[in-house]
Amino acid sequence: MQDIGIVATGTPIVYRPAGGDTVHLTFEGLQEPPTAAGERARVRITLPVQEAVHLWQQLADDVPAGAGGAPTQAKRWTPRR
Numbered sequence: 448m449q450d451i452g453i454v455a456t457g458t459p460i461v462y463r464p465a466g467g468d469t470v471h472l473t474f475e476g477l478q479e480p481p482t483a484a485g486e487r488a489r490v491r492i493t494l495p496v497q498e499a500v501h502l503w504q505q506l507a508d509d510v511p512a513g514a515g516g517a518p519t520q521a522k523r524w525t526p527r528r
Contacts, residue, residue: 475489
């Protein structure tokens with residue numbers, strides 16, 4: 448498994464085709480750690496809608512509305528089965 452780390456440099460792009468059953472997420476930023484091939488990176492993720500809903504719920508649980516303070520301890524995202 449390849450572990451890809453990026454530091455986002457902008458707002459992620461979220462796209463769902465009309466009537467589609469998947470959600471597309473795109474993150475752009477700098478590779479972490481930087482590599483000789485270049486530091487810029489783009490990660491595209493496609494999730495089934497139900498998994499996107501589950502991810503949204505996990506984010507809502509970990510990041511209170513209007514929060515700008517200290518982050519919570521990192522947790523591994525686990526897809527529902």
